[in-house]
Amino acid sequence: MRHLLKVGTVPCCILVGAAAFAQNVHFKPPSSSPSFFDNGLTLTTSGFLAGLGNQDILVELFASAQATAICTNPAGATQPPGQNPAPATVAGQQPIPSTEIKNGTTPFSVTTRLPTSPIPGAPDCPNSHWTETITDLKFTLALVELEQPMGTEVFAACFALSGPSGTTGKVSATPVDLSVCAALEDTP
Numbered sequence: 001m002r003h004l005l006k007v008g009t010v011p012c013c014i015l016v017g018a019a020a021f022a023q024n025v026h027f028k029p030p031s032s033s034p035s036f037f038d039n040g041l042t043l044t045t046s047g048f049l050a051g052l053g054n055q056d057i058l059v060e061l062f063a064s065a066q067a068t069a070i071c072t073n074p075a076g077a078t079q080p081p082g083q084n085p086a087p088a089t090v091a092g093q094q095p096i097p098s099t100e101i102k103n104g105t106t107p108f109s110v111t112t113r114l115p116t117s118p119i120p121g122a123p124d125c126p127n128s129h130w131t132e133t134i135t136d137l138k139f140t141l142a143l144v145e146l147e148q149p150m151g152t153e154v155f156a157a158c159f160a161l162s163g164p165s166g167t168t169g170k171v172s173a174t175p176v177d178l179s180v181c182a183a184l185e186d187t188p
Contacts, residue, residue, distance in 0.1 A: 024051035046109035065137035071125035
């Protein structure tokens with residue numbers, strides 16, 4: 001597990017290195033946080049980063065959500081949603097070459113991959129012979145991490161999410177302590 005530092009009330013992680021490395025990575029104003037958009041089965045975050053060095057970067061997004069799923073019996077009949085939907089975790093990443101960093105800043109946009117569906121073993125259905133298909137994710141947490149150079153984490157921020165349920169749209173994000181997102185770092 002990676003070890004992250006928290007400075008003041010704004011979650012971040014800074015590693016000090018040579019002049020070519022990022023020195024004071026942060027989200028570029030006017031917004032001190034990126035925006036988040038619920039696409040139904042994926043989450044997208046976008047914004048601007050500042051304080052970057054002159055090397056390639058990797059922006060990663062890890063998210064947790066409550067899954068809504070439909071159970072289908074072996075004959076193909078759709079049944080009501082599972083009674084105890086399990087939390088789902090998803091991740092995505094965006095590599096950005098150093099040539100796209102201008103004066104230490106760059107825009108970014110990262111979308112998570114689709115969740116595994118059908119869910120192996122259909123845990124919320126009557127038995128494992130049924131098929132459990134995820135139909136929606138209600139996102140609850142997001143972790144944005146930055147590596148510069150790739151492989152060296154220099155920044156991380158955790159957000160509690162609230163927003164549309166059963167529909168797509170903009171999601172409200174509130175910065176929270178990095179410890180809240182600690183389990184998300186192990187997302188494949």
